[in-house]
Amino acid sequence: MKALFMITGRGMGGDAVMGLNIAQILSSRGFECEFALDRTAPGILFKKRNIKWHKMLIPQAGGHAATKSSLFKAALKALKATWEGYKLIREVKPDIVVGVIGGGAVIGCLSAKLARVPAVGISNTPTDARICRILNPTIMLPESGFFKIKNMKNVYSSYSPIDPKITMGNHDNALKRMPPSFNEDFPTILFSSGSSLFELMAKAAKKISETDIKANIIVIGHPLKERYEKYLQSPRIINLGYIDWVPDLYSLVDLAVLSDDGVMIHEAIACKLPIIALKGVKYGRYHNMASVFPGAVVESDFNNLEDTLKRALEMKDEMKEKASSYSEKVIKAGERIANIILKVAMGEI
Numbered sequence: 001m002k003a004l005f006m007i008t009g010r011g012m013g014g015d016a017v018m019g020l021n022i023a024q025i026l027s028s029r030g031f032e033c034e035f036a037l038d039r040t041a042p043g044i045l046f047k048k049r050n051i052k053w054h055k056m057l058i059p060q061a062g063g064h065a066a067t068k069s070s071l072f073k074a075a076l077k078a079l080k081a082t083w084e085g086y087k088l089i090r091e092v093k094p095d096i097v098v099g100v101i102g103g104g105a106v107i108g109c110l111s112a113k114l115a116r117v118p119a120v121g122i123s124n125t126p127t128d129a130r131i132c133r134i135l136n137p138t139i140m141l142p143e144s145g146f147f148k149i150k151n152m153k154n155v156y157s158s159y160s161p162i163d164p165k166i167t168m169g170n171h172d173n174a175l176k177r178m179p180p181s182f183n184e185d186f187p188t189i190l191f192s193s194g195s196s197l198f199e200l201m202a203k204a205a206k207k208i209s210e211t212d213i214k215a216n217i218i219v220i221g222h223p224l225k226e227r228y229e230k231y232l233q234s235p236r237i238i239n240l241g242y243i244d245w246v247p248d249l250y251s252l253v254d255l256a257v258l259s260d261d262g263v264m265i266h267e268a269i270a271c272k273l274p275i276i277a278l279k280g281v282k283y284g285r286y287h288n289m290a291s292v293f294p295g296a297v298v299e300s301d302f303n304n305l306e307d308t309l310k311r312a313l314e315m316k317d318e319m320k321e322k323a324s325s326y327s328e329k330v331i332k333a334g335e336r337i338a339n340i341i342l343k344v345a346m347g348e349i
Contacts, residue, residue, distance in 0.1 A: 001030065001031050001032070001095040001096070001345055002031065002032045002033075002034065002092070002093065002094045002095050002096075003023065003026055003031050003032070003033050003034070003094055003095065003096050003097070003098055003341070003345070004033075004034050004035075004036065004088070004089065004092050004094035004096075004097050004098070005019045005022075005023060005033060005034070005035045005036065005097075005098045005099075005100060005104075005108075006036045006056075006058060006085060006097065006098070006099050006100065006104045006105075006107055006108035006111075007019040007035060007036065007037055007058070007100040007101070007104045008038070008058055008060055008100060008101045008102040008103040008104035008105070009037075009038075009041065009060070009101070009102075009104070010037075010038075010040075010041045010042055010043075010044075011037045011041040011042060011043030011044060011045055011046050011053070012041075012042060012043070012044035012045050012195045012196075013194050013195040013196060013263075014160075014194055014195075014261070014262045014263035014264070015100055015101045015102070015104065016037075016043075016045045016046070017045065017162075017163075017263050018100055018101070018122065018160060018161050018263060019035065019098070019100040019104075019122075020045065020046075020049070020051075021161040021162060021163050021334050022098065022100075022122075022161050022334060022337055022338060022341070023035070024163065024334075025161075025334050025335060025337075025338040026338050026341065026342070029338065029342065034053075034054065034092055034094070035051065035053040035054065036053060036054040036055070036056050036058070036085070036088060037053050037054075037055065037056075037058065038055075038056070038057065038058040038059075038060075038103075039055040039056060039057060041055075044195075044242075045195075048244060054088055054092070056081065056084040056085060056088055057077060057080055057081040057084050057107075058081060058103045058104050058107055059077035059078055059081055059103045059107070060102055060103045078103075078106065078107060078110070081103070081107045081111075082107055082110040082111045082114060083111075084111075085107050085108065085110070085111025085112075085114075085115075086111045086114045086115050088111070089111055089112060089115040089117055090115060094117060095117075095118070095345050096112075096117065096118045096119060096120065096341060096344060096345040097109075097111070097112035097115075097117055097118070097119040097120075098119070098120050098122065098341060099112075099119060099120070099121045099122065099128075099132065100122045101122055101123070101124055101125065101128065102124075102125050102127070102128055103128075105121040105122055105123050105128040105131075105132050105138075106121075106127065106128050106131050106132060108121065109121045109131065109132045109135040109136045109138075110131075110135065112135075112136065113135050113136070118136070118344050118345055118347070119135070119136040119344075120136060120137050120138065120139065120340065120341050120344050121133070121135070121136055121137075121138040121139070122138075122139050122141065122337070123138050123139065123140050123141065123144050123146070124140075124141040124142070124143035124144050124160075124262065125143070125144070126144075126145060129144045129145060129146050133146070133152070133153075133154045133155050134154075136154065136344075137154050137155075137156065137340065137344050137349050138154055138155055138156070139156045139157070139158050139337055139340060140155060140156065140157050140158070141158065141159070141160050141262070142159060142160065142287070142289065142292040143261055143262060143287040143289075147292075156340055158333050158336050158337050158340075159266055159329060159330045159333035160262055160263055160266040160330075160333060161333050161334035161337050162263065162266050162267050162270055162330060162331065162333065162334065163334070164270070164331050164334075165247060166246070166247050166250065166267045166270055166271060167247070167250075167270050167271050167327075167331070168247060169245075169246075169247030169248040169249065169250050169251035169252075169271075170247075170248050170251060171248070171251040171252055173245070173248045174245070174248040174249050174251055174252040175252065177240075177245070177248070178216075178238065178252075179238060181235065181236075181238065182216055182238065183216060186214050186215050186216050187214075187215045187216070187254040187255065187313060187316075188215065188216040188218060188252055188253050188254050188255075189208070189215045189216065189217055189218065189253070189254065189255050189256070189257060189309070190218050190219075190220070190249070190250075190253045190255070190256040190257065190258075191204060191205040191208075191217065191218065191219045191220075191256075191257045192219070192220045192221055192256070192257075192258055192259075192264055193221055193258070193259040193281050193282065194221060194259065194262075194263070194264055195221060195222060195242060196221055196222055196223075196224050197219065197220075197221030197222060197223045197224060197228060198221075198224055198228075198259065198281050198282055199224070199225070199228050199231075200278065200280060200281045200302060201219075201221070201257075201259060201278065201281050202219070202223065202228045202229075202231035202232060203231055203302065204257060204278055204302060204305055205217055205219045205231065205232065205237055205257075206231040206232070206234060206237070207302070207305060207306065208257075208305065208306065208309060209234040209236040209237050210234070211306050213306070213309060213310065213313075215254075215313075216238060217234075217236055217237050217238065218237075218238045218240060218249070218253070219232055219237055219238070219239050219240065220240045220241065220242070220243055220246070220249070221241070221242060222241060222242040246267070250267065250268065250271040250273065251271070253268075253271075253273055254273075254274075254313075254316060255273065255274045255275070255276070255309075255312055255313060255316055255319075256268045256273050256274070256275050256276070257275075257276045257278055257300075257305070257309070258275055258276070258277060258278065259277070259278060259281035259282055260277040260278065260279050260280075260281065260282075260285070260286060260287050260288070260289050260299070261282065261285065261287050261289065262287075265277065265289050265293070265297065266330050266333070268323075269293055269296060269297075269323050269326050269327060269330050270327050270330045270331050271327075272320055272323045272324045272327050273320070273323060274296065274312055274315070274316045274319030274320050274323060275289075275293070275296060275297045275298070275319075275323070276297075276298055276299075276300050276305070276308055276309060276312055277289045277290055277297050277298070277299050277300070278300055278301075278302065278305065279299055279300065279301055279302075280301070280302070293322070293323070293326050294322070295318070295319065295322030296319055296320075296322040296323035296325075296326060298311075298312060298319070
């Protein structure tokens, strides 16, 4: 069988990771998987894995931060994008279309409906949640307002799909990559907003570097704007930039300060790490991930981050134990999603 994934974003962040993780499981079950990204996407993750992709229009409205104006503009582009998606489906001839997040989910479900091909939407924004569940079976991730809602037609809930290999990092390999300033006697705190480094996360690392907290402060991600680099000039900050050895790094981390969304929080939970979810990092979005993983994730505003971090370091053993209680379910999320996609492709849903 063949699956065509339509994925929103730039092909280098969480949306791409989720699509590739699901495809990896489907491939192990005999599926041939092909991918479509927006024609402007650099597709760094796909390039690193030598995966080719189709180019088409996949508009974005801004996710949870969408405005009436951005939604209107995306809606206008959606007409053209749906037609492009329809033509791509006719060319690829998939047995099922998987629309991944935001515009990818909406266009995937719309174009599949037009082409009369089964589809599954992977949803975590208000717009894709509203649209996709009307068209096709839709899997609601924790950021979606429909997560854990029961007995709703076409709606299924799941944690975000991660690659179980994320838990198999090598501590010694990570140590070898650390600069001389790394102190093994100190706890290690990771600051990250995903593949892209947002300004507030860079400011957060700078803020903590100026406190009396004794810790290794590690920052990863490619700055969205070059000027964000100025926040990372402290000798206390280990700025690793965009890396492809995150599993090894996780094995070195004692506590993670992450943006309040998606894949990295799930990866850290799978690795049984305590987490501080820093609110407002990405365009003011708020997903309340602390309610998804109570006890393992605590929230913080930028202004009270120092106090929250000090408390979390004191409680890290208890937080780690709570993270451990969610870990197995998160690791199995990809299999759950793949099972639903398979059943839809087989006409069983």
